[in-house]
Amino acid sequence: MYKKGHKKKQKKRGKSDGRNKENILHSDKEEIEEVSTADEKKSLCYEIKYSDVMGRYIVAARDIKAGEIIIEEPALAVGPCTGCALICLGCYREIDENNINKCKNCKWPVCSGSCPGQGKYTGHSTYECETLRSIPPDYSKLEDLRDSYQALMPLRCLLLKKADPPKWQALSAMEAHNELRRARGDIWPTNEKNVVQRIKSWGLEYDPEEIHTVCGILEVNAFEVGGSGANARALYDRAYLLAHDCTPSTTHTDSERTPGRPITVRASIAHKAGDLISLCYAYTLQGTLKRREHIKHSKFFWCSCRRCADRAELGTSASAFRCPRCAGAVLPERPLQRDQPWACTRDHCHYTMPAAAVHLLLQRLTDEYDQIDANDVPGFENFLHKYRNVLLPSHYLCLSAKHSLSQLYGKVTDYMIHEMPDTELNRKIDICRDLMKVFDVIEPGYSRLRDSTVFTRIGPNSRVRTSALIRRSHGGGRKRRPEKNQNMGADHRQDILKRALTKSTQLRRIKS
Numbered sequence: 001m002y003k004k005g006h007k008k009k010q011k012k013r014g015k016s017d018g019r020n021k022e023n024i025l026h027s028d029k030e031e032i033e034e035v036s037t038a039d040e041k042k043s044l045c046y047e048i049k050y051s052d053v054m055g056r057y058i059v060a061a062r063d064i065k066a067g068e069i070i071i072e073e074p075a076l077a078v079g080p081c082t083g084c085a086l087i088c089l090g091c092y093r094e095i096d097e098n099n100i101n102k103c104k105n106c107k108w109p110v111c112s113g114s115c116p117g118q119g120k121y122t123g124h125s126t127y128e129c130e131t132l133r134s135i136p137p138d139y140s141k142l143e144d145l146r147d148s149y150q151a152l153m154p155l156r157c158l159l160l161k162k163a164d165p166p167k168w169q170a171l172s173a174m175e176a177h178n179e180l181r182r183a184r185g186d187i188w189p190t191n192e193k194n195v196v197q198r199i200k201s202w203g204l205e206y207d208p209e210e211i212h213t214v215c216g217i218l219e220v221n222a223f224e225v226g227g228s229g230a231n232a233r234a235l236y237d238r239a240y241l242l243a244h245d246c247t248p249s250t251t252h253t254d255s256e257r258t259p260g261r262p263i264t265v266r267a268s269i270a271h272k273a274g275d276l277i278s279l280c281y282a283y284t285l286q287g288t289l290k291r292r293e294h295i296k297h298s299k300f301f302w303c304s305c306r307r308c309a310d311r312a313e314l315g316t317s318a319s320a321f322r323c324p325r326c327a328g329a330v331l332p333e334r335p336l337q338r339d340q341p342w343a344c345t346r347d348h349c350h351y352t353m354p355a356a357a358v359h360l361l362l363q364r365l366t367d368e369y370d371q372i373d374a375n376d377v378p379g380f381e382n383f384l385h386k387y388r389n390v391l392l393p394s395h396y397l398c399l400s401a402k403h404s405l406s407q408l409y410g411k412v413t414d415y416m417i418h419e420m421p422d423t424e425l426n427r428k429i430d431i432c433r434d435l436m437k438v439f440d441v442i443e444p445g446y447s448r449l450r451d452s453t454v455f456t457r458i459g460p461n462s463r464v465r466t467s468a469l470i471r472r473s474h475g476g477g478r479k480r481r482p483e484k485n486q487n488m489g490a491d492h493r494q495d496i497l498k499r500a501l502t503k504s505t506q507l508r509r510i511k512s
């Protein structure tokens, strides 16, 4: 689907693909050792390596093509996310609190007697059901019941000790970062209260240190599964080995309906033998400050990847403020040192901003951005207009607003695709073009961001190229063609959409 543009990108990226390898091989005090067995090497396209900085990680054992499957494996354990609503223990769907269906045996909430997750280890297993039978929930205390869900996933892992020792062994091998987590004032006491004490109050005899370790294993290694707004998380025996990079080289999907709830990790770009196979632990559409804080907070290390180390984030200027003196770009002087000042990038301009002022400004803008309703088209447009003299259009808050707009134009009330005037269609196309320039860098190849921007959904099973929503002239300075398409009427556009519908319903899709 992306082949043409993508090939070009591969050429350009030749050097950068080697970046990860270089970083790993030459960073200080690292000892690389191979831990894969000879048998595994034969069949796998990756091999496991070790470094003092990253622990275990995987690299391509041979050249891997973009789109190729790297890992496909069932889950070791699946369970509710922390902070989820009242959900079915079998299928993780939200439960109507006024009409709770209960498991016949243990009386815990399930969606129905025929929930597909009943009796499965990826849902409400028989051994969990037997354990919970002696701890029926108190439905007069719904808040407490919701809180108790935080202990369910750790309990599911602990139950594997007896129910499925190989799975227990596999998950026990994962990093828990106990020392780093213990030193933090927030995580350890929260887990002590919500998980350790809860399991103790249920009369289940597990060593508190072991429960904390399982909490750590989940925090460091679990994947959210089930799409956006997911209520479930899962551990996988191999996929956890993917190291972090802020320009990831893979995408992954999980299959809710397949037994074992398998994960599929695909190469989003081509890898050369030896290249790091990576995943982004943060949201790629955030700036370096935010991504690094999130990764430190949730995964316990400071990222210093190529994107983080570059003040212009690989040429995207995704964190750039507008210089109040010369309208140039204000960027961090040393992006890996969050307390260092920011400065205008223009030679003649010596404008600087102390780090504290940047953090405050960013917080204020983020708070305002977060107030915008997810479906509010004018809200996002107003934000862009209001801060045009404060943020460069490439700033990630502008990109986030544009990304929302790119998805909302054509999809929500008052902006349905068949009703949109040319000005709005053109706006959507322009926004998508702006976004693609950045997405090509931060999520290159077969990525979800690129996919949702290149294509626009025009029906339940049909998509068209966004750029094909309206015809434009590409000759002579990109002037519009002075003919009937210039101001394509609603009828004409409907016609094009209809044709596109019949032609492109079978567009190849990235499995996502």
Ligand SMILES: C[S@@+](CC[C@H](N)C(=O)[O-])C[C@H]1O[C@@H](n2cnc3c(N)ncnc32)[C@H](O)[C@@H]1O
Residues within 6 Å of the ligand: 053, 054, 055, 056, 057, 173, 174, 175, 177, 220, 221, 240, 241, 242, 243, 244, 245, 299, 300, 301, 302, 303, 304
């Ligand atoms: C999901 S685990 C990955 C597997 C882990 N390396 C191991 O040996 O078990 C995530 C942890 O790996 C390490 N890690 C992953 N990517 C890293 C990176 N780019 N830089 C430094 N540490 C990294 C961090 O310790 C992080 O908390």
